[in-house]
Amino acid sequence: MGERRGGGRADPVMLEIQNLQASVGGNTILRGVDLTVKAGEVHAIMGPNGSGKSTLAHVLAGRPGYEVTGGHVLYEGRDLLALKPEERAREGVFLAFQYPVEIPGVSNVYFLKAALNSIRKHRGEPELDAMDFLSLVKDKAKLVDIEESLVKRPVNEGFSGGEKKRNEIFQMAILEPALAILDETDSGLDIDALRVVASGVNQLRSPERAIVLVTHYQRLLDYIVPDFVHVLLDGRIVRSGGKELAEELEARGYEWLQPVPAPGR
Amino acid sequence: MSLLAGGPVAAPAEGTDRYRAEYERRAAARSAEPAWLGSARQTALERFQATGFPSTREEDWRFTNVAPIARTAFRSAPERDVRRVSRPDLAALTFAQGEGEGPRIVFVDGRHAPELSSSNDTEGLEVRSLREVIAREPQRLQALLGRDTSTGGPFPALNTALFDDGAFVHARPGTVVAAPVQVVFLSTGGDGEPTASYPRTVVVAGRASQLTLVESYGGPEGARYLTSAVTDVVAEDGAVVDHYKVQRESTSAYHVGSMTVRQGRSTGFSSHSIALGAALARNDVDQAFTGEGGECVLNGLFMAGGSQHLDTHTRIDHAVPQCTSRELYKGVLDGRARGVFVGRVLVRPGASKTDAHQTNKNLLLSREALVDSLPQLEILTDDVKCKHGSTTGQLDPGALFYLRSRGLPEAAARSLLVYAFASDLIARVKVKALRAGLERYLQSHLPSPLDGDAKEAAL
Numbered sequence: 016m017g018e019r020r021g022g023g024r025a026d027p028v029m030l031e032i033q034n035l036q037a038s039v040g041g042n043t044i045l046r047g048v049d050l051t052v053k054a055g056e057v058h059a060i061m062g063p064n065g066s067g068k069s070t071l072a073h074v075l076a077g078r079p080g081y082e083v084t085g086g087h088v089l090y091e092g093r094d095l096l097a098l099k100p101e102e103r104a105r106e107g108v109f110l111a112f113q114y115p116v117e118i119p120g121v122s123n124v125y126f127l128k129a130a131l132n133s134i135r136k137h138r139g140e141p142e143l144d145a146m147d148f149l150s151l152v153k154d155k156a157k158l159v160d161i162e163e164s165l166v167k168r169p170v171n172e173g174f175s176g177g178e179k180k181r182n183e184i185f186q187m188a189i190l191e192p193a194l195a196i197l198d199e200t201d202s203g204l205d206i207d208a209l210r211v212v213a214s215g216v217n218q219l220r221s222p223e224r225a226i227v228l229v230t231h232y233q234r235l236l237d238y239i240v241p242d243f244v245h246v247l248l249d250g251r252i253v254r255s256g257g258k259e260l261a262e263e264l265e266a267r268g269y270e271w272l273q274p275v276p277a278p279g280r
Numbered sequence: 281m282s283l284l285a286g287g288p289v290a291a292p293a294e295g296t297d298r299y300r301a302e303y304e305r306r307a308a309a310r311s312a313e314p315a316w317l318g319s320a321r322q323t324a325l326e327r328f329q330a331t332g333f334p335s336t337r338e339e340d341w342r343f344t345n346v347a348p349i350a351r352t353a354f355r356s357a358p359e360r361d362v363r364r365v366s367r368p369d370l371a372a373l374t375f376a377q378g379e380g381e382g383p384r385i386v387f388v389d390g391r392h393a394p395e396l397s398s399s400n401d402t403e404g405l406e407v408r409s410l411r412e413v414i415a416r417e418p419q420r421l422q423a424l425l426g427r428d429t430s431t432g433g434p435f436p437a438l439n440t441a442l443f444d445d446g447a448f449v450h451a452r453p454g455t456v457v458a459a460p461v462q463v464v465f466l467s468t469g470g471d472g473e474p475t476a477s478y479p480r481t482v483v484v485a486g487r488a489s490q491l492t493l494v495e496s497y498g499g500p501e502g503a504r505y506l507t508s509a510v511t512d513v514v515a516e517d518g519a520v521v522d523h524y525k526v527q528r529e530s531t532s533a534y535h536v537g538s539m540t541v542r543q544g545r546s547t548g549f550s551s552h553s554i555a556l557g558a559a560l561a562r563n564d565v566d567q568a569f570t571g572e573g574g575e576c577v578l579n580g581l582f583m584a585g586g587s588q589h590l591d592t593h594t595r596i597d598h599a600v601p602q603c604t605s606r607e608l609y610k611g612v613l614d615g616r617a618r619g620v621f622v623g624r625v626l627v628r629p630g631a632s633k634t635d636a637h638q639t640n641k642n643l644l645l646s647r648e649a650l651v652d653s654l655p656q657l658e659i660l661t662d663d664v665k666c667k668h669g670s671t672t673g674q675l676d677p678g679a680l681f682y683l684r685s686r687g688l689p690e691a692a693a694r695s696l697l698v699y700a701f702a703s704d705l706i707a708r709v710k711v712k713a714l715r716a717g718l719e720r721y722l723q724s725h726l727p728s729p730l731d732g733d734a735k736e737a738a739l
Binding site: 076077078079080099100101103104105109110112114115116118119120121126127129130131133134137169186190 | 676677678679681682683684685686687688689690692693696697699700701703704707
């Protein structure tokens with residue numbers, strides 16, 4: 016673990032996205048995204064439906080079928096795009112899904128233990144045994160107020176929307192990523208569930224961890240206050256600012272922002 | 281005697297002569313049998329000779345070509361040689377269901393092997409060789425074995441003509457049998473020449489009795505043989521029967537099994553069919569409600585790879601009102617394997633308040649694997665609740681990505697999803713040792729082994 020975190024200190028830039036272009040099913044979605052994220056920062060990426068927010072999140076996590084057609088992504092100085100999804104996870108990248116997948120017949124704890132141990136193995140750390148893992152589960156379950164019975168049930172099967180989102184943050188708490196990308200984690204949540212999820216995320220904020228929040232609504236940012244807000248429009252970041260930008264967007268919508276021409280790289 | 285109505289005696293169908301010769305060879309053994317059985321056998325043989333093996337032009341066989349069976353010169357297995365069979369073989373075949381957990385009756389190449397069987401000391405339960413019952417109390421079998429089996433098709437007819445032995449399981453009225461009864465049919469494959477056996481099993485659950493039965497079929501890998509089996513199950517009024525069939529024949533062997541189930545008033549019958557082996561297998565379940573208030577559950581899992589061909593046909597007959605049926609079959613197909621599921625649910629006129637669900641789900645793990653799925657609901661009355669559905673697909677790429685995004689290698693992610701697909705059927709197996717054995721089998725046949733128990737709810 017020392018290696019990765021040590022690297023982070025020497026070079027505080029964790030994620031560097033340069034002119035990233037991507038298409039899905041032949042449709043160009045990302046048209047040149049530039050973004051720099053340092054350890055300890057929380058970035059919010061906002062934008063209307065179809066602007067490319069979720070595509071950006073999935074491209075960073077390595078979803079097959081999302082084709083990168085141009086640009087670079089450096090993660091802790093390495094070419095992130097050359098890594099398979101599981102390799103990215105082992106290097107500390109985590110994506111909280113907008114639509115977590117149900118996996119009947121496989122218990123949440125089994126799945127998480129397999130995931131955590133595959134990450135630990137990669138880091139050269141000993142695999143956790145059942146007892147250690149169970150105490151970790153008990154510890155982290157409190158963070159998102161997730162019931163232990165939920166943890167033992169098959170992965171996401173029959174979970175409510177709020178339970179699925181909580182489970183995503185619970186997984187994040189267990190896997191302790193360096194870079195967490197939260198894809199519309201607020202969508203479909205009532206205010207109570209949103210508070211719980213936001214509080215979980217806030218507790219996971221740390222100087223060594225970067226968080227990228229992809230969201231449609233400013234509401235989430237009342238609870239998770241970002242350091243930076245970016246507006247993604249038509250596949251490009253058209254404006255960046257502090258948390259006050261989110262308030263402006265809430266008041267004025269996205270219409271006043273115009274897509275910018277492609278940067279002259 | 282001609283069975284072809286109105287016509288002259290037809291020439292025997294191609295490829296059936298050797299079965300008549302086999303029939304003739306057994307004349308001496310038959311001489312001790314009651315006349316009604318002789319007559320049933322004769323009728324069945326003639327029926328088989330008239331129709332021959334089915335062709336894919338027949339609706340019932342359009343997905344399954346039995347030419348490899350028809351053109352193979354199977355001989356009856358030589359005198360049984362149980363020295364070929366060890367207890368470890370048996371343990372492997374039966375998923376190490378413990379001895380002493382219940383009565384077990386074992387047949388090797390279709391013949392009773394008392395030395396491999398274990399005794400039954402349950403009051404009110406009989407587990408015997410069918411041959412022995414035919415010799416001593418044939419009248420008890422007349423209703424089942426003396427009936428016209430011609431509607432069942434050529435393979436049950438062949439079985440009726442040629443069966444040598446099998447299991448007779450009878451629970452007296454009111455008997456509750458706690459431990460599962462194991463019926464095991466093991467083929468040795470003889471000395472390399474293809475052999476055939478025709479096991480026959482008769483299960484009668486008397487009024488208000490309760491019985492669990494596990495039928496296992498198997499043989500050493502590589503052995504070439506044919507198992508043409510028939511099982512008749514009668515659940516008398518109020519009886520509860522849980523039936524399991526585990527088919528683990530050699531992947532060079534052929535298995536054609538046909539089960540009939542007749543359910544009286546207020547009975548509960550469940551069937552779990554696990555098909556894993558054979559080059560070509562056909563499994564028929566033909567169920568009918570004969571009394572009101574019955575419940576029937578048909579579950580099945582077929583897993584095939586290589587060039588295996590596994591065909592299941594089920595038929596549920598709601599002939600009377602107020603009965604419930606639930607059917608779930610799942611197929612997992614890899615390599616160039618082919619699966620077939622044809623499930624017919626018939627709701628006859630007057631069978632009001634019928635409640636029937638039928639589902640078939642198939643998972644294709646390779647581009648060459650193929651499934652034909654044909655759920656059929658035929659509703660001839662009003663006031664019923666019926667639904668059916670069928671899905672066939674590959675592993676969900678979204679689910680695969682989800683697992684990989686958490687750090688699981690692709691092979692492990694695929695395994696977990698295959699496990700997730702198939703394991704709910706195994707979870708429905710109530711016989712603990714069998715369930716554990718099937719779990720192990722499933723886990724060891726995944727693209728990569730799972731580390732530990734994926735179901736574990738507690739650590």
